[in-house]
């Protein structure tokens with residue numbers, strides 16, 4: 001008999017359900033007797049003992065469904081050791097729920113913050129297996145996270161739509177893409193959508209270089225320019241500030257996001273009409289794309305295999321086209337960023353895309 005707990009934590013993304021289905025199907029199809037407990041709304045469910053026992057029926061028909069059938073929430077790692085408003089020790093509460101249900105393993109689907117807590121639970125003695133979810137693709141130890149390809153599709157669709165209207169009006173258009181502190185999503189959607197300028201956090205931009213590119217396009221007879229801007233993009237001047245000075249600057253920041261600051265600068269310096277489009281949480285929504293359905297199912301199934309073998313303490317990831325198991329202690333707390341000299345960046349530059357550097 002295997003008793004498994006399962007939860008999804010942090011921002012949702014496409015293919016969470018597909019991944020859980022992959023784990024469950026593999027377990028239910030084995031010779032083992034299996035009980036699966038689904039904790040509701042992320043770590044909160046584990047802390048407060050909020051769960052549902054899940055049967056094979058619960059995992060049926062969910063392959064194509066976006067969101068997460070368990071619900072999710074953010075439980076910031078940096079305050080996890082602080083007691084809740086009623087004085088409850090949240091780490092201890094999670095351990096108690098695990099032991100009360102006599103679980104053999106906890107399956108956690110999440111991104112960076114979620115992995116830090118998952119690793120803490122491992123250090124506290126729990127058997128944990130994790131699966132890498134996030135549209136940001138910023139988890140260390142895996143070349144790919146599920147949700148990412150679906151989000152690339154949506155962000156690319158947004159840039160495609162903007163292309164036609166930008167061309168008609170001869171405007172400069174900024175499309176702001178999610179991705180938190182990394183540029184994977186913007187880089188991929190930007191290249192797929194034929195953006196002329198791509199600005200990502202890993203390559204701080206110089207506003208004059210951005211304007212040079214717009215003017216170069218003007219001279220060449222292109223009436224419009226598309227700029228894909230990561231929500232975390234940063235100018236060279238801001239990147240040079242100390243953490244404290246940057247925080248101080250942000251206290252009086254009058255723009256909703258970096259894209260609007262850029263738009264104002266471009267408008268002021270060139271007199272061109274600039275528009276900003278922010279697809280926002282649409283990028284995390286809707287049905288997973290076929291790639292993510294297959295990918296998440298494979299990861300889920302490998303996680304099921306590890307559980308059946310009793311191998312715990314790993315994230316199931318993807319490296320060099322192979323599904324791999326990565327020790328949780330190696331994953332927790334590390335970001336996978338775009339290297340400014342990565343070959344994809346060099347290739348994009350050869351295509352004439354400016355990174356504003």
Ligand code: F6P
Nearest residue numbers: 011111134135136178179180284
């Ligand atoms: O980590 C996924 C992500 O969508 C990031 O790209 C974005 O910065 C963040 O979550 C938004 O978080 P929230 O849903 O809490 O607004």
